[in-house]
Amino acid sequence: QSALTQPASVSGSPGQSITISCTGTSSDVGGYNYVSWYQQHPGKAPKLMIYDVSNRPSGVSNRFSGSKSGNTASLTISGLQAEDEADYYCSSYTSSSRGVFGTGTKVTVL
Amino acid sequence: QVQLVQSGAEVKKPGASVKVSCKASGYTFTSYGISWVRQAPGQGLEWMGWISAYNGNTNYAQKLQGRVTMTTDTSTSTAYMELRSLRSDDTAVYYCARVGPDLTIFGVVIIRGFDYWGQGTLVTVSS
Numbered sequence: 001q002s003a004l005t006q007p008a009s010v011s012g013s014p015g016q017s018i019t020i021s022c023t024g025t026s027s028d029v030g031g032y033n034y035v036s037w038y039q040q041h042p043g044k045a046p047k048l049m050i051y052d053v054s055n056r057p058s059g060v061s062n063r064f065s066g067s068k069s070g071n072t073a074s075l076t077i078s079g080l081q082a083e084d085e086a087d088y089y090c091s092s093y094t095s096s097s098r099g100v101f102g103t104g105t106k107v108t109v110l
Numbered sequence: 111q112v113q114l115v116q117s118g119a120e121v122k123k124p125g126a127s128v129k130v131s132c133k134a135s136g137y138t139f140t141s142y143g144i145s146w147v148r149q150a151p152g153q154g155l156e157w158m159g160w161i162s163a164y165n166g167n168t169n170y171a172q173k174l175q176g177r178v179t180m181t182t183d184t185s186t187s188t189a190y191m192e193l194r195s196l197r198s199d200d201t202a203v204y205y206c207a208r209v210g211p212d213l214t215i216f217g218v219v220i221i222r223g224f225d226y227w228g229q230g231t232l233v234t235v236s237s
Contacts, residue, residue, distance in 0.1 A: 045228065046147075
């Protein structure tokens with residue numbers, strides 16, 4: 001199972017919106033509405049930000065939103081803040097009942 | 111509150127085995143699956159496998175088949191991950207994570223997300 005493809009880095013100024021893509025195949029992202037997104041600050045465990053493509057867990061800011069079209073899922077962060085600077089990973093359920101993560105994206109707030 | 115507390119750091123020689131524990135609290139242990147995820151230094155997240163805490167069913171990443179075993183002890187709400195024949199490229203932080211929201215179909219854990227994570231356990235493989 002190959003990792004899902006994400007851009008290595010994305011940057012934006014405070015207040016702007018950015019979008020991170022996550023491209024897979026019909027055997028993972030495109031085949032199921034079980035895409036999730038994680039935020040990871042240096043030295044910390046990942047934190048769930050989005051599950052089931054577009055659902056936010058309780059306590060996660062509504063500045064974070066998710067969507068999917070075909071084999072590509074996206075995470076949008078609106079009203080970018082300094083605290084959003086972190087690594088972001090997507091993940092998907094797969095046709096072999098396994099999981100797979102994306103390659104990761106470093107978000108920089110300029 | 112939900113907590114996953116992992117065992118401490120380990121240093122192992124190549125060819126040895128390591129067993130990492132993950133003690134859960136704050137929820138009904140058998141109602142959720144547990145996944146293990148690792149992260150090599152400076153690298154991304156790698157999914158290793160899941161175990162159903164309800165019936166012990168497992169599913170491992172293909173590249174780890176034959177070297178990894180995941181188990182649970184429901185009497186202590188603890189999950190374990192054992193990795194054998196360690197190599198230097200197994201050096202990583204190992205995380206346990208609860209698979210949630212929960213969804214199991216015919217004994218198969220459906221990964222909708224990983225909603226709670228342990229603090230991580232650094233395993234260093236070095237001669």
